[in-house]
Amino acid sequence: MDSKKLGKKAIIKVSDKFFQDSEINKIALIAPNANLNIIKNYEVVEKSSVELPQTIKGICKCMNPKCITNSEPMQTKFDVISQCPPALRCFYCGKVTDQEHFVII
Numbered sequence: 001m002d003s004k005k006l007g008k009k010a011i012i013k014v015s016d017k018f019f020q021d022s023e024i025n026k027i028a029l030i031a032p033n034a035n036l037n038i039i040k041n042y043e044v045v046e047k048s049s050v051e052l053p054q055t056i057k058g059i060c061k062c063m064n065p066k067c068i069t070n071s072e073p074m075q076t077k078f079d080v081i082s083q084c085p086p087a088l089r090c091f092y093c094g095k096v097t098d099q100e101h102f103v104i105i
């Protein structure tokens with residue numbers, strides 16, 4: 001276990017102006033066990049654990065150096081094959097990028 005990784009009790013507070021799906025998806029990738037508090041007008045209005053959608057576009061790089069997404073100026077696209085720990089399968093090359101290899105764009 002890596003103690004630097006965020007554990008189950010991690011709570012991430014986000015202001016509503018930063019509450020965008022792409023940001024939430026980034027959090028879900030980095031800290032799949034975190035709870036999310038959404039703060040609106042200085043009050044917590046929503047508490048939810050973060051969850052990844054079935055597909056993710058952008059956000060993360062494919063770990064396959066030969067993947068077309070790493071040589072062409074295009075957006076990455078992944079199927080989420082595991083939520084926790086998160087694992088992403090590249091739509092273009094089929095390579096699975098696991099949490100240890102996430103490079104957040």
Ligand SMILES: [Zn+2]
Nearest residue numbers: 062067090093
């Ligand atoms: Zn790929």
